Amino acid sequence: MKEFVEFELTKEFRDRFQEALDQKDNGFIRDSLKDINPVDITSLLYEFNADESKYTLDILDLEIRAAIIKDLDSDTRKTFLKVYTPLEISNIVNLLDSDDAADILNELPIKVSEEVLSGLDPVVHTQVIDLLRYDENVAGGLMAKELIKARNHWTVVQCVEEIRKQAEQVEKFYTVFVVDEQDKLLGKVALQDLVISDANKRVADIIEDVVSVETYLSDTEVAEIMKKYDLESVPVVNVQGQLVGRITIDDIVDVITEQADEDRQLMSGITEDVEEDDTVWKNTRARLPWLLIGIFGGMLSARFMGLFEEELTRITAIAFFVPLIQATGGNVGIQSSSLVVQSLASTGYVDEGLWKRLSKVLFVALLNGFFLSVVVFGGNWLLFGNQQLSFVVSLALFSVVVFASLVGTITPLILDRFGFNPAVASGPFITTINDLLGLTMYFLTVTVLL
Amino acid sequence: MKEFVEFELTKEFRDRFQEALDQKDNGFIRDSLKDINPVDITSLLYEFNADESKYTLDILDLEIRAAIIKDLDSDTRKTFLKVYTPLEISNIVNLLDSDDAADILNELPIKVSEEVLSGLDPVVHTQVIDLLRYDENVAGGLMAKELIKARNHWTVVQCVEEIRKQAEQVEKFYTVFVVDEQDKLLGKVALQDLVISDANKRVADIIEDVVSVETYLSDTEVAEIMKKYDLESVPVVNVQGQLVGRITIDDIVDVITEQADEDRQLMSGITEDVEEDDTVWKNTRARLPWLLIGIFGGMLSARFMGLFEEELTRITAIAFFVPLIQATGGNVGIQSSSLVVQSLASTGYVDEGLWKRLSKVLFVALLNGFFLSVVVFGGNWLLFGNQQLSFVVSLALFSVVVFASLVGTITPLILDRFGFNPAVASGPFITTINDLLGLTMYFLTVTVLL
Numbered sequence: 001m002k003e004f005v006e007f008e009l010t011k012e013f014r015d016r017f018q019e020a021l022d023q024k025d026n027g028f029i030r031d032s033l034k035d036i037n038p039v040d041i042t043s044l045l046y047e048f049n050a051d052e053s054k055y056t057l058d059i060l061d062l063e064i065r066a067a068i069i070k071d072l073d074s075d076t077r078k079t080f081l082k083v084y085t086p087l088e089i090s091n092i093v094n095l096l097d098s099d100d101a102a103d104i105l106n107e108l109p110i111k112v113s114e115e116v117l118s119g120l121d122p123v124v125h126t127q128v129i130d131l132l133r134y135d136e137n138v139a140g141g142l143m144a145k146e147l148i149k150a151r152n153h154w155t156v157v158q159c160v161e162e163i164r165k166q167a168e169q170v171e172k173f174y175t176v177f178v179v180d181e182q183d184k185l186l187g188k189v190a191l192q193d194l195v196i197s198d199a200n201k202r203v204a205d206i207i208e209d210v211v212s213v214e215t216y217l218s219d220t221e222v223a224e225i226m227k228k229y230d231l232e233s234v235p236v237v238n239v240q241g242q243l244v245g246r247i248t249i250d251d252i253v254d255v256i257t258e259q260a261d262e263d264r265q266l267m268s269g270i271t272e273d274v275e276e277d278d279t280v281w282k283n284t285r286a287r288l289p290w291l292l293i294g295i296f297g298g299m300l301s302a303r304f305m306g307l308f309e310e311e312l313t314r315i316t317a318i319a320f321f322v323p324l325i326q327a328t329g330g331n332v333g334i335q336s337s338s339l340v341v342q343s344l345a346s347t348g349y350v351d352e353g354l355w356k357r358l359s360k361v362l363f364v365a366l367l368n369g370f371f372l373s374v375v376v377f378g379g380n381w382l383l384f385g386n387q388q389l390s391f392v393v394s395l396a397l398f399s400v401v402v403f404a405s406l407v408g409t410i411t412p413l414i415l416d417r418f419g420f421n422p423a424v425a426s427g428p429f430i431t432t433i434n435d436l437l438g439l440t441m442y443f444l445t446v447t448v449l450l
Numbered sequence: 451m452k453e454f455v456e457f458e459l460t461k462e463f464r465d466r467f468q469e470a471l472d473q474k475d476n477g478f479i480r481d482s483l484k485d486i487n488p489v490d491i492t493s494l495l496y497e498f499n500a501d502e503s504k505y506t507l508d509i510l511d512l513e514i515r516a517a518i519i520k521d522l523d524s525d526t527r528k529t530f531l532k533v534y535t536p537l538e539i540s541n542i543v544n545l546l547d548s549d550d551a552a553d554i555l556n557e558l559p560i561k562v563s564e565e566v567l568s569g570l571d572p573v574v575h576t577q578v579i580d581l582l583r584y585d586e587n588v589a590g591g592l593m594a595k596e597l598i599k600a601r602n603h604w605t606v607v608q609c610v611e612e613i614r615k616q617a618e619q620v621e622k623f624y625t626v627f628v629v630d631e632q633d634k635l636l637g638k639v640a641l642q643d644l645v646i647s648d649a650n651k652r653v654a655d656i657i658e659d660v661v662s663v664e665t666y667l668s669d670t671e672v673a674e675i676m677k678k679y680d681l682e683s684v685p686v687v688n689v690q691g692q693l694v695g696r697i698t699i700d701d702i703v704d705v706i707t708e709q710a711d712e713d714r715q716l717m718s719g720i721t722e723d724v725e726e727d728d729t730v731w732k733n734t735r736a737r738l739p740w741l742l743i744g745i746f747g748g749m750l751s752a753r754f755m756g757l758f759e760e761e762l763t764r765i766t767a768i769a770f771f772v773p774l775i776q777a778t779g780g781n782v783g784i785q786s787s788s789l790v791v792q793s794l795a796s797t798g799y800v801d802e803g804l805w806k807r808l809s810k811v812l813f814v815a816l817l818n819g820f821f822l823s824v825v826v827f828g829g830n831w832l833l834f835g836n837q838q839l840s841f842v843v844s845l846a847l848f849s850v851v852v853f854a855s856l857v858g859t860i861t862p863l864i865l866d867r868f869g870f871n872p873a874v875a876s877g878p879f880i881t882t883i884n885d886l887l888g889l890t891m892y893f894l895t896v897t898v899l900l
Contacts, residue, residue, distance in 0.1 A: 039678055164646045173642055174624040191641045192623055196614045228489055230700040232682050249699050250680040260710035267717055268788030268876055269781055276793040284817040287785050294781045295822055298774025299829050305770045312766045319762060319769035320755045323776055324748025327885060331719055331744045331878050335737050338718035343726040360730060367734040372745055379749050426718055428781050435777060
């Protein structure tokens with residue numbers, strides 16, 4: 001058995017490897033990568049530039065080269081493949097599963113992509129052309145064409161024979177899909193049932209029902225279904241119910257991870273898909289838009305407070321509580337929207353309707369608002385000794401808590417209804433709006449009561 | 451073939467079902483659930499109380515009952531199983547995979563759990579006892595004992611014979627694990643290779659190397675490994691290298707989802723694992739602690755601003771820019787920590803060291819700070835016409851951006867080093883600290899320059 005060496009990327013190894021690259025020490029490069037899993041070689045390549053990476057890959061076998069390029073993240077691969085000729089790319093793509101092949105072709109400039117397509121093996125060519133029609137965020141764009149089909153009337157022996165023929169093209173499979181003459185999906189047979197079944201049994205005797213998805217289903221819906229039914233692969237059917245591909249769980253795990261990353265980025269006010277190790281300029285650009293929104297809100301706040309200059313000059317202490325009011329409004333708003341985002345993500349509950357939802361949120365807000373107001377009233381009285389001001393601040397705080405809860409609950413629901421990612425509502429945009437509204441409520445209370 | 455009906459939980463169906471429950475209309479209950487996937491019945495049960503749910507389940511077959519109870523979320527199941535006798539629970543647990551069985555036993559009060567254990571089949575009993583030793587957040591606590599083992603010297607035919615014997619206990623498997631006489635893990639054979647291999651070949655001819663995990667590895671590390679190598683199951687070995695269990699990808703998908711939920715809750719300042727449809731009281735309690743921290747910070751801010759009462763009375767306009775300074779500090783801090791959290795979550799990069807990281811963050815902060823200061827200087831000059839104040843505000847803003855970036859970067863690194871979830875750093879706690887520090891820098895600048 002060939003055993004993969006456990007690989008940890010150390011600074012020492014990287015420096016030694018850089019040296020080997022500089023000296024074109026092919027022996028060292030080949031030997032040091034010999035027993036390393038392609039996935040680990042991929043992570044090593046992130047440390048070198050495109051020419052150095054290509055130099056390394058050209059020393060390795062074509063299969064390993066293909067596996068490594070398949071594993072690169074999309075941004076890196078786009079840059080990296082610029083140092084490859086279309087023919088070189090075709091040779092690599094020919095070895096990949098159709099879904100990975102289509103992903104790579106989607107990333108290439110249209111001219112290169114046409115040339116690469118013309119260099120593909122006929123079978124791969126047909127499969128890839130079929131997949132390129134789909135948007136990458138729907139089931140059709142996630143699926144691979146490689147799968148094993150069987151017919152109801154086959155015996156187990158016939159089925160195994162067929163698998164032997166079809167299996168060459170399919171790298172990994174755990175399930176055989178059963179179709180009729182029109183390729184309509186009828187069910188599935190688990191590989192394990194095939195192994196342990198009597199050789200003379202028919203497929204029809206061991207067929208099981210199967211959950212399938214339509215080509216147009218969104219990637220998050222597919223993820224939800226696979227998660228719910230604990231599936232390791234799911235067949236994809238077209239509108240006629242014909243089997244056209246399958247999606248495996250590893251692709252869905254990526255979808256789930258990317259979705260979580262995207263949500264976190266939206267919540268923390270970062271645009272573009274940026275990572276800490278991207279360039280300074282890209283990092284700056286990804287942060288600026290949301291910061292500018294915050295700045296804009298801050299300047300509106302300043303302008304707004306300017307309207308109350310008279311009150312502020314009369315009682316300077318009014319200003320002291322602006323941070324308290326704003327921070328609480330922001331925190332309450334984010335808590336509320338975050339819970340809504342979470343419940344929108346988990347399906348399967350009866351939708352209780354907007355009013356029931358809001359009335360519950362209102363109760364929670366009233367309770368929280370009451371507790372916090374009491375704490376703030378007591379604290380302020382002790383700290384500042386001004387009973388009247390303490391009362392006004394507490395009252396304003398109470399309304400801000402209630403109000404921010406409602407805004408935080410309704411906003412993600414509206415965003416979701418109109419097809420936006422509701423996680424935006426936990427981000428700086430809504431916080432800015434909540435800040436402004438909190439300030440308004442505070443100064444209105446102050447003007448009326450003081 | 452038995453085909454599952456596509457199931458969507460409507461309000462109408464729920465009301466009709468409630469009626470059937472009230473009238474003990476067993477016929478309707480049985481018929482309406484006959485062709486529904488147990489997973490969907492689980493989601494239906496969330497709509498009824500424990501007694502009603504048990505009444506429904508008792509009408510169904512024991513296997514379906516077990517599947518439904520397995521799928522319940524942990525909190526609901528804890529409450530639900532209180533209406534069951536230990537013997538009833540034993541009968542259900544006997545039908546489950548060992549990992550699910552151990553999960554349920556872990557949730558039960560110790561006395562009930564002992565009674566349930568004593569009612570288990572001997573094989574299940576041994577397996578569960580072995581699993582109960584492990585914490586639920588490590589590989590040992592995630593694994594199931596059910597797996598298929600083979601030996602190197604077996605032929606494919608022998609192997610299939612053995613699988614037939616062992617398979618009864620193992621619900622789903624795609625891989626056969628190869629061990630030696632001491633049960634040490636040697637490698638794996640994919641089921642598909644077994645199906646298409648010559649009957650006289652030996653296991654040793656088709657064995658492949660396998661990635662395994664140790665029992666003590668944390669669930670997030672296991673998730674990272676399975677994601678990296680696209681595994682649908684991974685064998686678990688003890689310190690002696692002996693095969694003791696396997697983890698399947700569906701359990702890991704749950705780990706990934708829970709991790710993302712936890713991160714989001716930390717970022718939005720919600721303690722406890724709370725959902726929107728939990729009780730009003732639980733929702734209130736989950737939010738209060740972080741809100742109180744915000745309140746505490748707000749009152750400190752108020753106290754702090756009180757120290758500058760004289761300056762504020764002299765130039766009221768100073769107060770106008772407090773929201774601007776604080777919002778920007780908060781936004782920058784969250785952006786920074788969120789990027790660090792993200793890069794801490796993705797392994798495989800060479801750690802560049804703290805200084806390189808900080809110097810890069812510093813550059814980004816200087817650039818952002820510069821842009822924002824220019825915008826604010828121009829805007830303020832236009833809006834308020836006070837050149838000196840505009841300059842002071844811009845200067846303070848610049849330092850706050852730089853400072854909040856550094857705090858936002860360092861805090862999650864420190865939290866991570868000491869074993870806390872770094873996502874806490876994107877939450878209200880750090881925002882509160884950043885608010886206070888931003889305020890300090892602003893008033894220091896004001897006092898020195900105005």
